[in-house]
Amino acid sequence: MKDLIENFPQQLQESLAITQEYTINSDRTLTNVVICGLGGSGIGGELIKEWIRPHVKVPVEVCHSYTLPGYVSHSTLIIACSYSGNTEETLSALEEGFQKDAFIIGVSSGGKLTQRLSDNGFTTIKVPGGLPPRSALAYPLVQVLEIFEQLGLLRKSLKEEISKSVKLLKDSQEDIIEEAKAVLHDLGDKRLLLYAEDTFRPVLLRTCQQLNENSKELAFFNVIPEMNHNEIVGWAQATDQLLTVFLRSDVELERNQKRLDLTYGVIQEKSATRKVFAFGEGLIQQSLYAIHLFDWLSFFRSEENGVDVVEVNVIDYLKGELAK
Numbered sequence: 001m002k003d004l005i006e007n008f009p010q011q012l013q014e015s016l017a018i019t020q021e022y023t024i025n026s027d028r029t030l031t032n033v034v035i036c037g038l039g040g041s042g043i044g045g046e047l048i049k050e051w052i053r054p055h056v057k058v059p060v061e062v063c064h065s066y067t068l069p070g071y072v073s074h075s076t077l078i079i080a081c082s083y084s085g086n087t088e089e090t091l092s093a094l095e096e097g098f099q100k101d102a103f104i105i106g107v108s109s110g111g112k113l114t115q116r117l118s119d120n121g122f123t124t125i126k127v128p129g130g131l132p133p134r135s136a137l138a139y140p141l142v143q144v145l146e147i148f149e150q151l152g153l154l155r156k157s158l159k160e161e162i163s164k165s166v167k168l169l170k171d172s173q174e175d176i177i178e179e180a181k182a183v184l185h186d187l188g189d190k191r192l193l194l195y196a197e198d199t200f201r202p203v204l205l206r207t208c209q210q211l212n213e214n215s216k217e218l219a220f221f222n223v224i225p226e227m228n229h230n231e232i233v234g235w236a237q238a239t240d241q242l243l244t245v246f247l248r249s250d251v252e253l254e255r256n257q258k259r260l261d262l263t264y265g266v267i268q269e270k271s272a273t274r275k276v277f278a279f280g281e282g283l284i285q286q287s288l289y290a291i292h293l294f295d296w297l298s299f300f301r302s303e304e305n306g307v308d309v310v311e312v313n314v315i316d317y318l319k320g321e322l323a324k
Contacts, residue, residue: 012288022123028103034077035079040133042081046201051158072102073101076097078107086113132211140239168285195246215309225291249286
């Protein structure tokens with residue numbers, strides 16, 4: 001896992017190379033997009049949805065469910081992401097997509113998903129297999145972005161931002177590791193609570209998932225401005241059980257920047273707090289910078305907790321019971 005985290009920039013580079021190996025065409029007029037995926041396969045969809053929000057021409061939804069939205073039709077693009085190709089929720093949604101005559105593209109390393117798409121005349125973009133899905137984020141992430149670009153669903157290309165991120169992460173690796181260790185030191189025996197502007201919601205979700213799976217502990221998040229309308233009232237009482245980390249960025253909306261400053265002032269009196277800054281030019285670079293930093297945090301936390309960073313026995317148990 002340590003090697004996989006360290007090689008994240010190289011994985012992004014490899015994933016960019018994969019985009020040169022295929023061409024996607026559609027003679028349909030696509031009016032909406034549904035990205036299907038769970039866990040490590042689904043978080044890429046959440047990130048892409050946020051990154052392309054100012055540039056996308058059609059509505060986009062991420063589906064983490066067995067069933068599709070009712071509007072799915074002949075003019076819907078479904079991007080089915082399952083790293084293993086055997087995620088039962090995604091396979092269920094896929095079958096419904098066939099029934100609704102949607103245009104479907106898969107992103108997978110193989111499995112049933114690849115076979116079912118082939119049987120129905122659709123393409124799967126194949127990515128390297130054999131990794132824990134949470135450590136293979138770079139592969140579906142870049143391919144989903146490429147699908148949007150090749151099908152002309154964006155007003156501008158964003159792929160160059162991935163290339164720039166590769167250099168940023170390689171150049172900043174030592175600084176990122178040191179910051180992750182500093183957050184770990186402050187975390188101590190507390191639980192992590194994360195706040196940021198809503199554009200970074202997928203990054204905070206990914207961080208909690210990594211603490212869950214790698215470190216075997218709970219973590220929590222919320223976003224500005226939504227939490228200013230409810231959760232902030234819950235800070236009436238102080239707590240010594242949390243480290244509240246504010247992820248800050250120079251791409252924050254001015255009003256949200258003010259909200260984050262004010263909210264930090266309120267919570268600073270109620271909880272241990274820390275600011276972490278996302279570096280890079282623009283949302284994509286800063287998101288990948290923060291993801292890399294918090295991935296390292298989850299690894300160091302697993303060492304501190306004395307747990308096996310790779311094992312996910314309880315997930316395997318659930319899958320086994322459901323398979324019966």
